Amino acid sequence: SFPSIDAAVDRVRKEGVVLDPDQLAAIAVFAADTLSVVDYLRAAAGETGAVDRVTRLIGDPPNVGRVSAHLLRFVDPDGSIRERDIPALKNARDAIARAQQDLQKSAHALANRDDLRRYWSTDVATQRNGRTVLPLKADHRGKVRGIVHEVSSTGATVFIEPDELVARNNAVVEAENHYRNELLRVLRELSAFCREHHADIAHCRDFMVRLDLVVARARYSAATDSVAATESRSVRLVAARHPLLGGAAVPIGVEIAEPTRVLIVTGPNTGGKTVSLKTIGLFALMNQFGLHVPASEGTELPVFSAVYADIGDEQSIEQNLSTFSGHMRNIGRLLHQVDERSLVLLDELGSGTDPEEGGALAMAIIDELLKRRPITVVTTHHGRLKHYGFTHDDAANASVEFDPQSLRPTYRIIPGVPGSSHAIDVAAQMGLLRSVTADARRYLTGEEYDTGTIIRRLTTREQELHGERQQIERVTEDLERERERLHAREGELDRRERALRSARLHDLDEWAAETRSKLENLVRELREGELTREKTQSVKAFIAELSDRIDQERASNRHAPAAETPTLRPTQGRQDGPPHDAIGVGTPVRVRSSGQKGIVQRKGKKGSWVVQVGTLRLPVAEDDLELLAERSGPERPYAATYAVSGGVSSRHAVLELDVRGYRLDDAIRAVDDQIDAALVSGLHEFGIIHGMGEGILQSGIRAHLGDHHHVSAYDYARPEDGGFGKTHVSLRRG
Numbered sequence: 001s002f003p004s005i006d007a008a009v010d011r012v013r014k015e016g017v018v019l020d021p022d023q024l025a026a027i028a029v030f031a032a033d034t035l036s037v038v039d040y041l042r043a044a045a046g047e048t049g050a051v052d053r054v055t056r057l058i059g060d061p062p063n064v065g066r067v068s069a070h071l072l073r074f075v076d077p078d079g080s081i082r083e084r085d086i087p088a089l090k091n092a093r094d095a096i097a098r099a100q101q102d103l104q105k106s107a108h109a110l111a112n113r114d115d116l117r118r119y120w121s122t123d124v125a126t127q128r129n130g131r132t133v134l135p136l137k138a139d140h141r142g143k144v145r146g147i148v149h150e151v152s153s154t155g156a157t158v159f160i161e162p163d164e165l166v167a168r169n170n171a172v173v174e175a176e177n178h179y180r181n182e183l184l185r186v187l188r189e190l191s192a193f194c195r196e197h198h199a200d201i202a203h204c205r206d207f208m209v210r211l212d213l214v215v216a217r218a219r220y221s222a223a224t225d226s227v228a229a230t231e232s233r234s235v236r237l238v239a240a241r242h243p244l245l246g247g248a249a250v251p252i253g254v255e256i257a258e259p260t261r262v263l264i265v266t267g268p269n270t271g272g273k274t275v276s277l278k279t280i281g282l283f284a285l286m287n288q289f290g291l292h293v294p295a296s297e298g299t300e301l302p303v304f305s306a307v308y309a310d311i312g313d314e315q316s317i318e319q320n321l322s323t324f325s326g327h328m329r330n331i332g333r334l335l336h337q338v339d340e341r342s343l344v345l346l347d348e349l350g351s352g353t354d355p356e357e358g359g360a361l362a363m364a365i366i367d368e369l370l371k372r373r374p375i376t377v378v379t380t381h382h383g384r385l386k387h388y389g390f391t392h393d394d395a396a397n398a399s400v401e402f403d404p405q406s407l408r409p410t411y412r413i414i415p416g417v418p419g420s421s422h423a424i425d426v427a428a429q430m431g432l433l434r435s436v437t438a439d440a441r442r443y444l445t446g447e448e449y450d451t452g453t454i455i456r457r458l459t460t461r462e463q464e465l466h467g468e469r470q471q472i473e474r475v476t477e478d479l480e481r482e483r484e485r486l487h488a489r490e491g492e493l494d495r496r497e498r499a500l501r502s503a504r505l506h507d508l509d510e511w512a513a514e515t516r517s518k519l520e521n522l523v524r525e526l527r528e529g530e531l532t533r534e535k536t537q538s539v540k541a542f543i544a545e546l547s548d549r550i551d552q553e554r555a556s557n558r559h560a561p562a563a564e565t566p567t568l569r570p571t572q573g574r575q576d577g578p579p580h581d582a583i584g585v586g587t588p589v590r591v592r593s594s595g596q597k598g599i600v601q602r603k604g605k606k607g608s609w610v611v612q613v614g615t616l617r618l619p620v621a622e623d624d625l626e627l628l629a630e631r632s633g634p635e636r637p638y639a640a641t642y643a644v645s646g647g648v649s650s651r652h653a654v655l656e657l658d659v660r661g662y663r664l665d666d667a668i669r670a671v672d673d674q675i676d677a678a679l680v681s682g683l684h685e686f687g688i689i690h691g692m693g694e695g696i697l698q699s700g701i702r703a704h705l706g707d708h709h710h711v712s713a714y715d716y717a718r719p720e721d722g723g724f725g726k727t728h729v730s731l732r733r734g
Helices: 006-012 021-045 051-057 065-072 087-111 165-198 198-223 274-289 324-334 357-370 383-391 423-429 432-443 451-528 533-564 662-683 697-706
Strands: 126-128 130-137 148-150 157-162 237-238 252-256 262-266 306-310 342-346 375-379 396-401 408-415 588-591 595-603 607-611 614-621 625-627 656-658 685-689 711-716 726-731
Touching: 006 021, 006 165, 006 198, 006 697, 021 165, 021 198, 051 198, 065 165, 065 198, 065 588, 087 130, 087 165, 126 157, 130 148, 130 165, 148 165, 157 165, 157 711, 165 198, 198 607, 198 726, 252 274, 252 408, 262 274, 262 357, 262 383, 274 306, 274 342, 274 375, 306 324, 324 357, 342 357, 357 375, 357 383, 423 432, 588 607, 656 662, 662 685, 662 697, 662 726, 697 711, 697 726
Parallel strands: 262 375, 262 396, 306 342, 342 375, 656 685
Antiparallel strands: 126 130, 130 157, 148 157, 237 252, 396 408, 588 595, 588 625, 595 607, 607 614, 685 726, 711 726
């Protein structure tokens, strides 16, 4: 099987993206396997000309021999780096081995020194926090100078890094860091090579996808004993089998040739009309997609511009649609779109309503279809449509066969002959009481059918309904007048609200531009200069001010007016506001215009107060406030906060995000939260401290940044600012 290279091919297009060894190996193996397939086709071609036929179907084979050969010089198919063939990596790996050997030798000597031997729990060195340590008995703590990394769960052993091992441990760490840097350099060069050959790699992938599709079509054709349909202006299906019914399918024959444009299929329920209709539709679609169809030689199909179908029960409680309404909606849509190159399939046309009206409507729909000239197949029980097929030259009848001896359908289509519904016979076969079917046959003859009684009853009921309808019309007129009055009032309030909102948003746009410029200057100062306490306090104060203003503006422009103005309430007489000296910070109030309750936070401008309503702070005119009873307990108002530095928060934009110690998936979620918060607060640059360690966080986060559509650039920090342990991120503006 071929490895998946979609993600690698899409990622490597971006400048600066570094693929991991597994992705490079997948590209190399995919390219090599593609070349093997092409070579097989060429070798097997002989007299068959397989390569030429494949080329005509899916294009020229890809030229990726150089890509595969170059990548496999450095990466094995299993994704491991070929260190033995890369001198710089081999030397770096050897340096690690030498440093570790020297470290282990020193640790062994120290553990077996005569004057220290009794202090150790065991003479075997171990690892803690990536450093080689020795297990010191807790009773002898202080007898050996060094760095304590851990204490055992029992407290009996202290894992210490003696001073004699510090330099050698450092040497191992430095050698490992050098190896990682060399490995990153190799991966960066190989990724750049793939970027240069991206067009060839993408063509290789697309070539194999198309080839796989061709092979799948061929296998399906062989498995279902299918044939290629001959392109024609007519529909001719020979021994056609429904592709989803397998061996249970009964072969059908259908032919629609000039001058016929409409085939009307009639016959009993459960006789196979709908299955035949679906078979025609599926064959048309399969042929459109280049598939062979499960039928016999001689099958012909046009290439349709579109296939339209109205099959099944379109009843919908959620959409308040009856079966008839659903069918009419679908047919109404398709009548606007069909042309003479379309295929139209209509199941039970005109059903679900009064038979007389349904039959008339069905004939009118067929009239319109004949004007537009698509090939149409209709199934129906209406007797009128059977006559239609006889009286129109461009329409034809067909029926599904019914065995009069067994009273069962045979599922075969008989052209040129209309069929009977055999509804009573089918009902009897389905287990309906014999007495019921016998009564049905008598009703059908008309011997007990009293039309006069029915008409009289209908006349009386129509008079009753007429009186009820007049009363409903009067009530409806009153309701319409009231609705118009309310609509006019809503419109006036909406116009006033939009005017106020427009003026407020204009002021907000000017303030946002000024704030964004100020924030960018602060960020630039922090990155280019030393992070002092004064600068930190300045940023915190700025962000707190920004948060407060954003809360106020969002509340007043989104929630407060918009949530209340569309709902009209009975108006009351205008009341004067509360006495000026009765309002102060912490006073419980109600906003008269919206009915919302809140707490006064501070004095506003021009005779207004800032009121905390839920999580929002709103400026409200003093005469729009109404005093409430004192609160029964303290209420803590919400205040948005923003952090300047520190860890992860889904609401805070930080200047430096520290994810050291995180698992990779948690770190990536933290980075996404940081980007979202930064975009909201207008912060376009920040840093991510991921450390170096084993490189998992480093490579995983940088790969994620390379795929993020809001990230415009990212790079390692300057050596004095963290180097490879920190990445600076720039977000897209606008």
